[in-house]
Amino acid sequence: MTYQEFKEAVIGHAKEQGLADYELYYTESESTTVEIYKEEVKGYSTEGSMGICFRCILNDKAGYASTENLTEEEAQSLVLRAVENAGCIESEEKTFLHKAGDSYGVLPENKEEAPAGTELVEAALKLQKEMYQADPRVSDGTQSYVAYGKEKYALCNSNGLDLEDNVAYAQAQGFALVSQDGEMYDGSKDMRGSLKNFDLKDIAEKAVEDAVSTIGAGGVDSGKYTVVFGSRALATLLAAYSNIFSAEAVQKGMSLLKDKEGEKIASDIVTLVDDPMYKDSCVKRTFDGEGVAAYAKNVVEKGVLTTLLHNLKTAAKAGVRSTGNASKASYAATVGISPFTFYLQPVEGTKEDFFAETGEGIYITEVTGLHAGANPITGDFSLSSSGFMIEGGKKGRPVKSFTVSGNFFELLKKIEKVGADLEFLRGKWGAPSVLVRDMAIAGK
Amino acid sequence: MLSQELVKEALRRALSTGADYAEVFAEHTRSKNINIISAKVDKIGDSVISGVGIRIFKGTRCVSGSVSSLAPEAILNCADRVADAMDGSAQILDIVLRERLFGDIHPVKIVPASVENAGKIDYLREACIAARDYSDEIAQVSGSWLEVDHKIMIATSEGLLAQDRQIRTRISVTSIASKDGENQTGSTSPGARKGMELFDDHDPRELGRKASAQAVTMLHAGYINAGVMPVAIENGFGGVIFHEACGHSLEASCVALGQSQFAGKLGTTIANPKVTAIDDGTIPNGWGSINIDDEGTPAQRKVLIEKGVLKTYMIDKLNGRRMGMESTGSSRRQSYQYDPTSRMTNTYIAAGEDRDEDIISSIEYGLYAKQMGGGSVNPVTGQFNFAVNEGYIIRNGRICEPVRGASLIGKGSEVIQNIDMVGMNVERAQGMCGASSGSIPTDVGQPLIRVSSITVGGR
Numbered sequence: 001m002t003y004q005e006f007k008e009a010v011i012g013h014a015k016e017q018g019l020a021d022y023e024l025y026y027t028e029s030e031s032t033t034v035e036i037y038k039e040e041v042k043g044y045s046t047e048g049s050m051g052i053c054f055r056c057i058l059n060d061k062a063g064y065a066s067t068e069n070l071t072e073e074e075a076q077s078l079v080l081r082a083v084e085n086a087g088c089i090e091s092e093e094k095t096f097l098h099k100a101g102d103s104y105g106v107l108p109e110n111k112e113e114a115p116a117g118t119e120l121v122e123a124a125l126k127l128q129k130e131m132y133q134a135d136p137r138v139s140d141g142t143q144s145y146v147a148y149g150k151e152k153y154a155l156c157n158s159n160g161l162d163l164e165d166n167v168a169y170a171q172a173q174g175f176a177l178v179s180q181d182g183e184m185y186d187g188s189k190d191m192r193g194s195l196k197n198f199d200l201k202d203i204a205e206k207a208v209e210d211a212v213s214t215i216g217a218g219g220v221d222s223g224k225y226t227v228v229f230g231s232r233a234l235a236t237l238l239a240a241y242s243n244i245f246s247a248e249a250v251q252k253g254m255s256l257l258k259d260k261e262g263e264k265i266a267s268d269i270v271t272l273v274d275d276p277m278y279k280d281s282c283v284k285r286t287f288d289g290e291g292v293a294a295y296a297k298n299v300v301e302k303g304v305l306t307t308l309l310h311n312l313k314t315a316a317k318a319g320v321r322s323t324g325n326a327s328k329a330s331y332a333a334t335v336g337i338s339p340f341t342f343y344l345q346p347v348e349g350t351k352e353d354f355f356a357e358t359g360e361g362i363y364i365t366e367v368t369g370l371h372a373g374a375n376p377i378t379g380d381f382s383l384s385s386s387g388f389m390i391e392g393g394k395k396g397r398p399v400k401s402f403t404v405s406g407n408f409f410e411l412l413k414k415i416e417k418v419g420a421d422l423e424f425l426r427g428k429w430g431a432p433s434v435l436v437r438d439m440a441i442a443g444k
Numbered sequence: 445m446l447s448q449e450l451v452k453e454a455l456r457r458a459l460s461t462g463a464d465y466a467e468v469f470a471e472h473t474r475s476k477n478i479n480i481i482s483a484k485v486d487k488i489g490d491s492v493i494s495g496v497g498i499r500i501f502k503g504t505r506c507v508s509g510s511v512s513s514l515a516p517e518a519i520l521n522c523a524d525r526v527a528d529a530m531d532g533s534a535q536i537l538d539i540v541l542r543e544r545l546f547g548d549i550h551p552v553k554i555v556p557a558s559v560e561n562a563g564k565i566d567y568l569r570e571a572c573i574a575a576r577d578y579s580d581e582i583a584q585v586s587g588s589w590l591e592v593d594h595k596i597m598i599a600t601s602e603g604l605l606a607q608d609r610q611i612r613t614r615i616s617v618t619s620i621a622s623k624d625g626e627n628q629t630g631s632t633s634p635g636a637r638k639g640m641e642l643f644d645d646h647d648p649r650e651l652g653r654k655a656s657a658q659a660v661t662m663l664h665a666g667y668i669n670a671g672v673m674p675v676a677i678e679n680g681f682g683g684v685i686f687h688e689a690c691g692h693s694l695e696a697s698c699v700a701l702g703q704s705q706f707a708g709k710l711g712t713t714i715a716n717p718k719v720t721a722i723d724d725g726t727i728p729n730g731w732g733s734i735n736i737d738d739e740g741t742p743a744q745r746k747v748l749i750e751k752g753v754l755k756t757y758m759i760d761k762l763n764g765r766r767m768g769m770e771s772t773g774s775s776r777r778q779s780y781q782y783d784p785t786s787r788m789t790n791t792y793i794a795a796g797e798d799r800d801e802d803i804i805s806s807i808e809y810g811l812y813a814k815q816m817g818g819g820s821v822n823p824v825t826g827q828f829n830f831a832v833n834e835g836y837i838i839r840n841g842r843i844c845e846p847v848r849g850a851s852l853i854g855k856g857s858e859v860i861q862n863i864d865m866v867g868m869n870v871e872r873a874q875g876m877c878g879a880s881s882g883s884i885p886t887d888v889g890q891p892l893i894r895v896s897s898i899t900v901g902g903r
Contacts, residue, residue, distance in 0.1 A: 037701060040505070041505060042504070042505060042506065043505075043506045043507070043508070043783070044505075044506075044507045044508070044529045045507070045508040045509060045510075045783060046508075046509045046510075046525050046526070046529070047509065047510045047781060048509075048510065048511045048512065048522070049495070049510065049511075049512045049781055050512045051493075051512060053491075062487075063488070064487075064488060064489060064490055065490045065491070066489075066490070066491040066492065067491070067492040067494075068492060068493055068494045068495055068512040068513070069472070069492055069494040069513075069514060070513070070515075074492065081490050082490070084560075084561065085488040085490055085561070088478075088485050088488060088561045088562070088565060089485050089486070089487070089488065090484035090485040090486075091481070091482075091484045091485065091486045092484070117529065139702070140701070140702050141701050141702040141703040141824075143701070177702075177703060177824060183825075184703075184705070184824050184825060185824070185825065186703075186822065186824040186825065222670045222671055252481055252482075252584060252586075253583050253584035253620060253622070254584060254586075254620065256625065256627060332489065332491040332493075333489065334479075334487040334488070334489050368820055368822070368827075368829060369818075369819060369820040369828075369829035369830070369831070369851070371818050371820070372817040372818035372819050372820065372829070372830060372831040372851075373817075373829060373830075373831045373851050375629060375831075377620055377627050377629050378626070378627045378628055378629060379627075380848070380849055382831065382849050382850065382851035382901045382902060383829065383851070383901075384820075384827065384828070384829030384851070384853045384901075386827075400825075400827065401827065401853060401854065401855065401899060402853070402899070402901070403670070403829070403851050403853055403899070403901025403902075404901075405667075405670070405849055405851075405901055405902055405903050406903070440670065440902070440903040441670075442670030442671065442899060442900065442901040442902055443899065444672065444899075
C-alpha cells in the first residue's frame with residue numbers, strides 16, 4: 001500500500017470507531033553514507049525509512065499507535081491500539097489537537113540536486129587523503145564519512161491541518177587517528193550543509209589538529225580553577241540540560257525552574273535563543289510535533305527566564321499559548337517538548353582574549369559521559385574532560401583525565417564572559433566560548 | 445516473515461554484481477511503553493517496526509541498504525540498489541537455503557502483547573505509591589514499563605536461514621527527593637528476556653522503596669572531595685566499569701581497524717591476574733541474551749580475559765574477515781536500519797576469592813560506590829568515565845557517610861591492572877548500550893571489587 005492509500009484506510013477505520021479527533025504524523029527519509037578506511041571504500045549504505053504515527057483524542061486523553069507496515073490489517077490494528085491506549089490514560093491534563101489558522105514560515109527553496117553516489121565517494125576519498133597528508137603521524141584507523149540525506153515531516157489532523165516540511169543536507173566527518181611512541185590519539189571534525197561548499201582540506205586539517213594537539217597530554221592538579229569552556233564543550237552541556245526549560249519537566253516537578261519565569265536565572269550576559277529557522281541550520285522547520293507554527297524566541301534574555309518551552313497541553317495547563325515546541329523524538333514517540341536550534345547568543349571576544357584575561361586556568365575543549373555524569377533533575381554534573389592549561393595568559397600544554405564538576409543552574413549564574421565565536425554541535429546546539437571562574441577540577 | 449522464494453531472489457539480486465557474500469535481515473518488532481507519573485498513567489507508546497536490511501561483502505568491503513517495508517517489490521528494489529554500488533559480474537550463482545532451528549534457551553511464559561494494559565498499570569502504580577510513601581521528602585515518582593517483541597529472520601548466501609523471537613520486558617522506577625530547592629534522584633530498573641513473568645521476580649513495593657531510599661540518602665549527602673583514592677565498587681551495575689573500561693575496546697569493530705587500546709594483545713597479560721571476564725549470550729533469560737546473533741551465528745559463552753590474559757575478542761563476520769578470525773556470535777544491531785557490528789551481550793567479571801568484608805576493611809580512606817550510574821569510553825585512548833549514583837566514604841575500613849557528585853575517570857588499560865581484589869558474589873544488572881549499530885540491551889556484572897587507585901571527580 002502507498003502512504004496515501006494507507007492514510008485513507010486509517011481514516012476510514014477511525015470514523016468507524018466514532019473518533020472525531022485524530023491525527024496522522026508521517027516521516028520519511030532517504031540517505032546514502034560512504035565510509036572510507038585506508039583510502040578505500042569500506043562501507044557504502046543506502047537507507048530508506050518511513051513510519052506513521054496515529055494519535056486519537058478520546059475524552060481529552062491521547063492514544064498513540066505507530067507502524068511501518070502499511071497493510072490493510074495494520075490500518076485497522078493501528079486505530080484499535082490507539083483507542084485502547086487512550087482509554088488507559090489517567091493524567092488530568094487535557095490533550096487536544098491543534099486547529100488550522102496559524103501563519104507558518106516558508107522554507108527557503110532547495111534547488112540543489114542530490115549528489116550522486118560517486119560524488120559522495122569522491123569527496124570521502126579526498127577527505128581521507130587530505131587527513132593522511134596533513135601530518136606524518138596520521139595512522140591506519142583514520143576514517144572519513146560523507147553522507148547525504150533527505151527527510152520529510154508531514155502532519156494532518158481531523159481539524160483540517162495538513163502540513164509538510166522537507167529538509168536535505170550533506171554531512172562530512174573526518175575521524176583522525178595519530179600515533180606517537182606507541183600511544184594513539186584521536187580527533188574529529190564534522191560539517192553539515194551543501195556538499196559543494198565543504199572545504200574538505202580544512203575539515204581534514206582540523207580533524208588531524210584535534211588529534212595531534214592532544215599528543216602527550218598530561219594530568220591536572222585538583223583544585224578550583226578559572227575555566228574557559230570551548231564552544232564544543234559548552235554546547236555539549238547545553239544539549240544535556242535543555243530539558244530543564246521544558247514546561248512538561250517543570251509541571252511534573254522534574255526541573256528546578258518551577259515558578260522562575262520572569263526571574264533572574266543566569267548572569268546578565270546570558271541570552272538563550274531557540275530558533276526553528278536559524279539561518280545556518282540544515283534542519284529548518286515551520287511546525288512542531290502537534291502542527292503548531294514554530295517561531296524564534298529568547299528563552300533566557302539578559303539572564304531572565306522569559307518563557308518555558310510549551311506544547312499545547314502544558315500551555316493550556318499554565319494558561320499561556322503554546323510556544324510551538326511540541327516534539328517527537330521519532331515519528332513513533334509520544335509528544336514531548338524540545339527546542340529546535342538552541343544556542344547561547346554570541347557577545348564579543350575570542351577565546352584568546354579570555355586566555356589573556358584568565359592568566360592561569362584551564363581551557364576545556366571537550367566534556368564526555370553526559371548521559372551518566374550530568375543530571376538534569378538536580379543540575380549536578382561531574383564530567384570527564386580534556387583540554388589545555390592556560391599559562392601566562394596563553395594556551396599551554398594539553399591535559400586530560402580530569403573532571404569538571406558543578407551544578408548547571410549555578411554555572412548559568414557564573415558565566416562571566418561570552419565570546420563571539422558561535423559554533424554548533426550536531427547542527428542543533430550552539431555556544432561560543434565562555435569564561436567561568438571558580439570551577440572544581442579533579443585530577444591528580 | 446518472508447517466503448523462502450522471496451529471500452532467495454533478494455540474495456540472488458544482491459549478489460549479481462560480484463559480491464562474495466550476501467545477507468538479508470528481516471524484522472518485525474512490536475513494542476509498548478507505559479509511563480506513569482504521580483501514580484497516574486501519563487503516556488503510552490505503542491509501535492510496530494518492520495523492514496529489511498540487506499548487506500553484501502566483497503572481501504572486506506561492505507555495501508548495505510535498508511527499507512521500511514516487508515513488501516516483496518520494496519525488498520527486491522533494495523537488493524538491486526545494494527548491488528548497484530558494486531560493479532562486477534555474479535560470482536555466486538546458486539543458493540540453496542537450508543533452514544536451521546536453534547533451540548530456544550530463553551523460554552517466555554506469557555507474551556506481554558497478549559495481556560491487557562490494566563495489569564501492567566496496576567503493578568507500576570503499586571511500585572510508585574510505595575516509592576511516594578517512603579518519605580515526606582519524595583516529591584515526585586515516575587515509573588515505566590517496557591515490552592519488546594522482536595522477531596528476526598536471517599538468510600545468507602552461505603545457505604543459512606534462521607529465525608528468532610526475542611521478547612524482553614523491563615520495569616523502571618525513578619524517585620525525586622527534594623528539600624530547600626534541591627533535588628536528588630534514585631532509580632531502579634530491572635529487566636530480562638522474559639514475558640509478564642518478570643513481575644514474579646520483583647515485589648513492586650520493594651522496587652519503589654529502593655529507588656526512594658537512594659534519592660533520600662543522596663539528598664542528605666554532602667559533596668565528595670575530589671582526589672585519587674582506592675574505590676570499592678559494588679556488584680550488579682558496578683560491572684559497568686568493565687563494560688566501558690575494557691569491553692568496548694575488545695569489540696572487533698574497533699580492534700579490526702587498529703582503533704583499540706587492546707589491538708594485537710591476544711595471549712598477553714592486559715589485566716590484573718585477579719581478573720577473569722566473560723561475555724555470555726547464553727545465560728537463560730538474561731537481558732542481553734540471544735539464541736542467535738544478528739548474522740545468524742549461535743550465541744556463545746566466551747572467556748575474554750582469563751586471570752589477566754587476553755583470550756579472545758568479540759567478533760562479527762565482517763570484521764572477522766579483516767582479522768582472519770571466526771565470528772564469536774557477537775554481531776548485533778538495534779534494528780534493520782542499522783548495520784550490525786560486534787557488540788557485548790551479558791558481560792561480567794567472574795567471581796574471585798576475596799571476602800566482601802576484607803575488601804572494605806582493606807581501605808583506610810576511599811570511596812564505596814554502592815550504585816553506579818552509566819558511563820562512556822573512547823575505545824581509542826581508553827579514557828572512560830562513570831557516574832556514582834550512590835556513594836559512601838570509607839574511613840578506617842568502615843563504610844561511613846554518603847557522598848554525592850562523585851564520578852570515576854581513568855584509562856581502561858590501567859584500571860583493569862588496578863583491580864586487585866575480587867569478591868565472590870557476582871550479580872548482573874541491566875543496561876542499554878549505545879554504539880554504531882544502535883542501542884541494544886546488555887547486562888553488566890561483577891562481584892564487589894577493589895580498584896587500588898583511581899581518580900574520583902567531585903568538588
